[in-house]
Amino acid sequence: xxxxxxxxxxxxxxxxxxxxxxxxxxxxxxxxxxxxxxxxxxxxxxxxxxxxxxxxxxxxxxxxxxxxxxxxxxxxxxxxxxxxxxxxxxxxxxxxxxxxxxxxxxxxxxxxxxxxxxxxxxxxxxxxxxxxxxxxxxxxxxxxxxxxxxxxxxxxxxxxxxxxxxxxxxxxxxxxxxxxxxxxxxxxxxxxxxxxxxxxxxxxxxxxxxxxxxxxxxxxxxxxxxxxxxxxxxxxxxxxxxxxxxxxxxxxxxxxxxxxxxxxxxxxxxxxxxxx
Numbered sequence: 001x002x003x004x005x006x007x008x009x010x011x012x013x014x015x016x017x018x019x020x021x022x023x024x025x026x027x028x029x030x031x032x033x034x035x036x037x038x039x040x041x042x043x044x045x046x047x048x049x050x051x052x053x054x055x056x057x058x059x060x061x062x063x064x065x066x067x068x069x070x071x072x073x074x075x076x077x078x079x080x081x082x083x084x085x086x087x088x089x090x091x092x093x094x095x096x097x098x099x100x101x102x103x104x105x106x107x108x109x110x111x112x113x114x115x116x117x118x119x120x121x122x123x124x125x126x127x128x129x130x131x132x133x134x135x136x137x138x139x140x141x142x143x144x145x146x147x148x149x150x151x152x153x154x155x156x157x158x159x160x161x162x163x164x165x166x167x168x169x170x171x172x173x174x175x176x177x178x179x180x181x182x183x184x185x186x187x188x189x190x191x192x193x194x195x196x197x198x199x200x201x202x203x204x205x206x207x208x209x210x211x212x213x214x215x216x217x218x219x220x221x222x223x224x225x226x227x228x229x230x231x232x233x234x235x236x237x238x239x240x241x242x243x244x245x246x247x248x249x250x251x252x253x254x255x256x257x258x259x260x261x262x263x264x265x266x267x268x269x270x271x272x273x274x275x276x
Contacts, residue, residue, distance in 0.1 A: 039063060039122045039137035042073065047269050048156045050147040054111040058095055061088060061122040061137065062103050068124040068135055073106050076119040076139065085120060112144035143269065150190055153224075153252060156273035158266050161188075186258030188267065193251040201229055201244050204251065211253075213242060223254075224274040243271060 045058040059073050071088040086106040092099030095107035104122075112118065122137040145156040148163065150170045157163075161172040166189075173187035193210050205213040216231040221243060228245040241256040254271070261267040 034133050036126075036133060036135050037138065038065075039124065039135050041138045042120055042122050042140040044120070044140050044142055046156075046273055048143045048145045048273050049110050049112060050156060051112060051144050051159075053147070054109055056107055056109050057142065059086075059088075059106045059108065059120060059140075060103055063088075063122070063124060064102050065124075065135070067127050069127055071104050071122065071124040073108070074121050074123045074136075076121075082121065082123070088122070110142065116144065118142040118144070145269075145273075147273075151192055152276060153190070153247075154275050155270055157188075157270055186256075186260035188261055188270070189253075189255045189257065191253040191255070193253050195246075195250050198249070201246070201251070205244065210251070211242075213244075216242075221271070223252075223271050224276050226276070241267065245274075247276065 040062055043060045045060075049055050049057065061071070061073075063071055073085040073088060074082040075085040077083050086108045088104035088106045089096050090100055090102065090104045094105070096105035097103070110118065119139040119141055121139045122135075124135045126133040126135065143158075145158055147154055147156050149155075157172055160174055162174070163170060163172050165171070169192075170190040171187050172190075193204070195204055199209065202214070204210050207214065213231045213233065216233045219230050221228050221230040223243060223245045226245055226247070228243055231242040231244070233240040233242055239259045241259055241262045243254040245252040245254070256262050256267045261270070
């Protein structure tokens with residue numbers, strides 16, 4: 001009788017232990033991850049992709065915290081849930097420039113069928129991973145824009161811009177900004193300035209051969225991997241951004257009238273997407 005009672009007690013004890021283990025596992029499985037938003041926002045190259053055209057993008061994130069493991073990139077799906085997009089690496093391979101410099105890289109191929117943006121963020125785990133603590137970054141926005149060409153120059157532009165030719169140049173303007181009673185509104189102009197004499201930028205744009213940019217603040221910039229110059233032209237209270245790109249025996253002049261697009265970063269994204 002005593003032996004039977006002992007067996008029953010042992011069985012009940014084992015059963016209780018099993019129940020506790022199951023409850024504990026369920027609690028761990030159901031425990032939500034605690035996010036710590038302390039990673040830097042990812043850098044995207046390029047910042048825009050072409051609609052209906054697959055192309056690779058390079059995603060970089062600097063992660064200095066040595067306690068973080070399994071870094072990756074996530075994307076926001078149509079249900080506003082973060083899903084795995086690709087692993088980040090720091091081994092000098094697969095698009096990563098320098099091994100072990102704490103700049104982690106992921107190269108992914110992207111194709112967008114609409115003008116909607118793709119939001120990406122960095123994700124990493126804290127050791128030990130059982131703590132369910134994850135480190136994330138603010139989302140980076142990858143825009144998908146249509147692409148067009150002019151005189152051998154191709155570029156992406158925001159889908160809300162309309163284009164038309166004016167005196168042999170290309171003008172991009174938001175359709176909502178076109179108001180004959182209020183003037184032309186802000187726009188971007190692409191112009192080709194012939195330079196058969198081989199003048200440099202300062203001599204060409206002196207007010208005689210081309211527009212006068214002599215007294216305007218200037219800074220170097222790269223457009224389509226070509227060393228170029230960016231000018232800020234002030235007229236009273238108005239400012240205009242002018243970018244000059246030397247191309248063969250001419251200059252490509254890209255102008256942001258009203259600095260509206262420069263302020264919204266659209267101008268820089270257009271410049272970064274230019275290819276010759």
